[in-house]
Amino acid sequence: MHRPGTLMKTPMRSDRRHLLLGGAAALVAAVVLRPGAALALTEDQAKALIDKAVTDVNAAIASGKTGQALYTMFEDLYMRYADVPTIARSVLGTASRTASPAQMQAFTLAFRGYVSRKYGKRFREFSATRFEVVGARKVKTFIEVKSIAYMPGEAPFEVLWHVSDKSGKNLFFNMIIEGVNMLAAERTEIGAMIDARRGNLDQLIADLKTAQ
Amino acid sequence: MEKRFGLVLIAGLALSGCAGGPQSAEPGGFNDPMEGVNRKVHGFNKGVDTLLFKAGPGQPRSIDNGFTRAVSHAGANLSLPGKVVNSLLQGRPEPAVKNTFRFVINSTIGLAGLFDPAGTSFALPEQDTDFGETLAVWGMGEGAYVELPVYGPSTARDAVGRVVDIAMNPVGSVLEGADATAASATRVAGKVADRKRFGGVIESVLYDSADSYAQSRLLYLQMRRHQLAGKENDDAQAWDPYEDPYAQ
Numbered sequence: 494m495h496r497p498g499t500l501m502k503t504p505m506r507s508d509r510r511h512l513l514l515g516g517a518a519a520l521v522a523a524v525v526l527r528p529g530a531a532l533a534l535t536e537d538q539a540k541a542l543i544d545k546a547v548t549d550v551n552a553a554i555a556s557g558k559t560g561q562a563l564y565t566m567f568e569d570l571y572m573r574y575a576d577v578p579t580i581a582r583s584v585l586g587t588a589s590r591t592a593s594p595a596q597m598q599a600f601t602l603a604f605r606g607y608v609s610r611k612y613g614k615r616f617r618e619f620s621a622t623r624f625e626v627v628g629a630r631k632v633k634t635f636i637e638v639k640s641i642a643y644m645p646g647e648a649p650f651e652v653l654w655h656v657s658d659k660s661g662k663n664l665f666f667n668m669i670i671e672g673v674n675m676l677a678a679e680r681t682e683i684g685a686m687i688d689a690r691r692g693n694l695d696q697l698i699a700d701l702k703t704a705q
Numbered sequence: 706m707e708k709r710f711g712l713v714l715i716a717g718l719a720l721s722g723c724a725g726g727p728q729s730a731e732p733g734g735f736n737d738p739m740e741g742v743n744r745k746v747h748g749f750n751k752g753v754d755t756l757l758f759k760a761g762p763g764q765p766r767s768i769d770n771g772f773t774r775a776v777s778h779a780g781a782n783l784s785l786p787g788k789v790v791n792s793l794l795q796g797r798p799e800p801a802v803k804n805t806f807r808f809v810i811n812s813t814i815g816l817a818g819l820f821d822p823a824g825t826s827f828a829l830p831e832q833d834t835d836f837g838e839t840l841a842v843w844g845m846g847e848g849a850y851v852e853l854p855v856y857g858p859s860t861a862r863d864a865v866g867r868v869v870d871i872a873m874n875p876v877g878s879v880l881e882g883a884d885a886t887a888a889s890a891t892r893v894a895g896k897v898a899d900r901k902r903f904g905g906v907i908e909s910v911l912y913d914s915a916d917s918y919a920q921s922r923l924l925y926l927q928m929r930r931h932q933l934a935g936k937e938n939d940d941a942q943a944w945d946p947y948e949d950p951y952a953q
Contacts, residue, residue, distance in 0.1 A: 583946035611909075618767065618905055633945045648830035659947040667944055672931020673924055676944050681923050685916030705913055 534663055536629035539636035539656035542663050546574040546654075547624040547640065554616060567616065568609035576657065576664040577605050583666075584679045588687055588694060596694055603701040608679075610705055621645050624652065634659065635666075642670075735926055737850040746852045747918045751911055753855060758900050759908065766904040773898040775819040780895010781831060782811050782818025783888055786875040791834045795842040800832035807831065833932070836873070837866025841933050850922055858925035 553566040571577060581601040582589045589597065623643045629636050635657040641649050655667040668675045683697070686704075690696045737743065760766045785808040792801035807830075810823040823829040840862050841847075848861025856867065876888050900907065914920040 579946050583944070614905070614909075632943050634947055635945065637943075648824070648833075655943070657947055666946055672927045672929075674927060674944060676946065677927065678920065678923060681919050682915055685914070685919055689915055 534636055534656065534658040536631070536636055536638075538663055539638050539654075540626050540629045542574065542656055543638045543640065543654045543665065544626050546570065546665070547626070549574075550616060551624075554619070564606075564609045564613040567613040568605060571605060571609055574665060576660045576662075576666045577601060579660060579666050580676065580679075581605075583676055584683050586680055586684060588692070592694055596698070599698045600694065600701070603698045604683075607701050607704050614705070619644070638665075735850050735922060736847070737922065739849060739851060743850065743852040743922075744918050746854055747921070749854060750852065750857055751917065754900075754911060758897075758904070759912070760904060766908045767906075768901040768904065773902050776891075776898035777895050777902055778811070778815070778821050779818040780892045780898065782808065782815070783876050783892050783895075785811075785831070787870055787873065788832065788834050790873065790875060791836055791839045791870075792832065794836075794839045795834070797834075800834065803829055804832050835863075835866055836869040837863035838933055840866055847930075850926065852918075852921075858921050860926075860929070863929065 549570050550567075553563065553570060556563075556566065558566060578597075578601050581604045582597070584604065585592065585597075585600060592600065619642070621644065624640045625643065626638060626640045629638045631637075632655070635655050638654040638656055640652045640654065642652050643649050650671050652671075653669040654665045655669075656663060656665045658664075666676070686700070687694070687697055690700070785804050789801045789804045789808070792798070792804065806827070807823040810827060810829070811818045811821060815822050824831070837860075845862050851859050851861060851864055853859050853864060853867070859867065877885050880888050910920050910924065911917050
């Protein structure tokens with residue numbers, strides 16, 4: 494993440510210990526300074542991110558593409574605007590503690606496709622919906638962007654987006670539609686899938702690749 | 706009518722007292738001591754839904770057209786007087802006034818509620834409320850989660866509210882005989898139309914989830930708490946996966 498390795502690879506003739514110390518110092522500095530850096534995300538930046546994401550989602554829906562072609566577009570947008578590794582880890586819950594890095598990577602990839610298919614279908618129902626970003630405020634360590642969805646013939650409803658820059662980029666990690674928290678809903682779903690497979694993560698990953 | 710209302714209210718308060726236990730489980734969590742029974746009821750409800758409403762293979766799950774919308778509007782229109790009463794019981798005159806105007810406009814130029822000119826031309830969307838919310842405003846705790854036969858996800862408090870709403874229905878007390886029956890039939894038809902209009906979401910939860918019971922419970926409680934609180938949750942309960950990705 495913070496690549497102390499790049500420092501260590503710097504061609505230097507001096508002793509290895511000096512290099513290691515330098516690398517360690519860089520790592521410590523990166524870790525310690527990180528929380529300060531995390532506050533750099535402003536409410537306006539978070540609003541701008543969600544504005545762009547909503548515009549791109551609307552454009553994808555308006556493209557007229559359907560099925561897998563549309564889901565692929567959503568998957569690209571999901572990767573561009575959402576912190577997928579953090580979402581995947583949170584959704585996997587306690588099972589992510591025992592998962593190997595390779596399993597985590599495979600799960601994140603499978604989860605990405607599953608989310609694009611599942612929510613891609615839903616988003617089509619929002620095709621005539623207009624989203625308006627109305628505000629943002631700080632919550633805990635992140636920014637909450639508030640948008641109102643105007644659906645023809647329905648009472649307007651609230652969609653909240655939680656945005657953070659802790660991944661190193663400004664990305665959203667949760668979406669709350671009328672109180673329904675996507676991280677919580679998917680935590681329940683993935684948890685139930687793991688239980689049904691008696692905790693077998695590899696089986697879950699295999700099945701998630703085709704799950705709707 | 707008044708006597709019946711009073712009896713229901715007393716029975717309801719007694720029932721919610723019985724619900725006992727921690728009135729609201731840990732914030733964001735749920736209190737479901739009757740999960741075994743609830744899961745059986747859920748299985749029954751799912752069976753009923755499969756039999757009556759589930760889209761066949763290859764058929765669209767959502768049917769949102771002029772007809773289903775008209776039926777849905779007509780049914781919802783008849784629920785407005787009850788919502789006005791509840792808003793007043795909650796000491797909230799603004800939604801009561803809005804729903805009154807909405808009812809008058811849609812019952813007349815909206816042709817008995819088949820159309821929704823109030824929502825589309827007068828910026829008067831429905832202000833949703835019910836007696837469950839009135840009880841919450843009066844300070845009653847949420848109580849245990851329950852899944853009611855046919856009606857679906859609820860809580861002890863909302864189940865009481867449901868019964869009271871049916872008993873005090875102002876439309877039913879004004880109309881008599883065939884008119885009252887027609888009004889009730891319209892409301893049921895409106896619910897059926899809603900089931901088909903939102904079939905995509907409903908069927909994805911019921912038939913695509915790994916655990917449809919757990920998913921319905923979560924969605925119901927989140928939506929309901931959001932509706933009653935007027936906001937998602939308080940900030941202390943917000944999910945922050947960066948604080949501790951594992952503990953969330």
